[in-house]
Amino acid sequence: MPAEIQTLGSLLRTWRERTDPKDAGVTGGGRRRAKGLRREELATLAGVSADYVVRLEQGRFRTPSAQVVAALARALRLSGSETDLLFRAANHLPPGPSTVAVEVPPAARRVVSRMSGQPLAVYTADWTLLYANRMMCALFDLPSPAEAVGENLVVRTFVDEVSSKIATPKGGNEVFERALVADLRLSATELGEDPVFQSLVTTVRDKSPRFAALWDEGRAAPHSAMVKTVHNSVVGDLTIDCDTLMVTGSNVRIILCSAAPGPDSEKLEALRARVLASAA
Structure with a gap:
């Protein structure tokens, strides 16, 4: 070469x-x-x-x-x-075990491609969006998948204060905020020296007293399943389960949303039909 x-x-x-x-x-x-x-x-x-x-x-x-x-x-x-x-x-150390992974591993890509019917997204360890399918974008009123990639959930939650307008976790927004910061704290044990990770934490701390207070509590725990009521502009409010699937051999995570049988699953199906119609 x-x-x-x-x-x-x-x-x-x-x-x-x-x-x-x-x-x-x-x-x-x-x-x-x-x-x-x-x-x-x-x-x-x-x-x-x-x-x-x-x-x-x-x-x-x-x-x-x-x-x-x-x-x-x-x-x-x-x-x-x-x-x-x-x-x-660019004169930087490449991503490794102690840096934020920025790609979806091949095996995870295959899983993601086979689950296009369910709202699904892939995030880095610092909660930057790597991938979102059309169902996820439609459910959470995100821009198109291409436009949504690169957005950071921590920034959206604590700086832009957008997340609380589109979904309320069971127990209130504080439950989600604490879970998000605790997961980020856990990631810091492995990624604390990564300049990208450091920059994110420093920036959000400076702009959000709420984030700074939660960060300083020192609580660390993996992000797990969470029930949310989504305020969707098309089908109205619906309650969904959001599960976090960790990708083996990487620090990226897959977020998969589903609804229990009943009115909420019917609303999700109506949203799916609308997404399919718009793509036709």
Whole structure:
């Protein structure tokens, strides 16, 4: 492999041009003169500006933050080895056992692809969204799957204060907030030295006194099953079970939602029919 392909800019350009827009969740966009993602599309998926992507590819900026590198790796659907290479090209240590995993392992991908009928999402250990299917987006009034990727649940909960408007956990929002922070605290035992993880905790602590108070309590526990009443704009309120499935060999987790037989499952089925109709 020529040496120039190992630079950050050339790697980004090569991987952007090989990425199928449909695989990245990008639809439409009109007639394309070239294969792959456009710079504007990659920028949107990674949560940066198009000009920023241009400067990276042209080598005018070579030191993006680890958080940006992770977002670019997710947007480009890079493999583990490719993600490592991208991190090293940007002068960062690649993700490992003590860093936040930024890809869905192949076995988990197969599971996810077979469960498209149920609301499902995949999160990193710091609760950044790696993947959400259309049912999950419809249930929680999220943007399209492509637009939702990269959003952080901790930020949405404590900084944007959006989560409490779309779902109320059984026992009140405090139950969910405590569970979320306790899980993040547990992850800190393994990921506390990861700059991406550190940046998230520091940023949210500075912006949310509520998060800071819960963090300082020091409670650590894995996030488990939770019952929520979702305030859905299409089918109205419905009560669902949200289960957390940990992926073996990785620190990503799958969130799977379901409803018990009865009125709530009927509402979920009505939402599923609407999602299928919109995709037809």
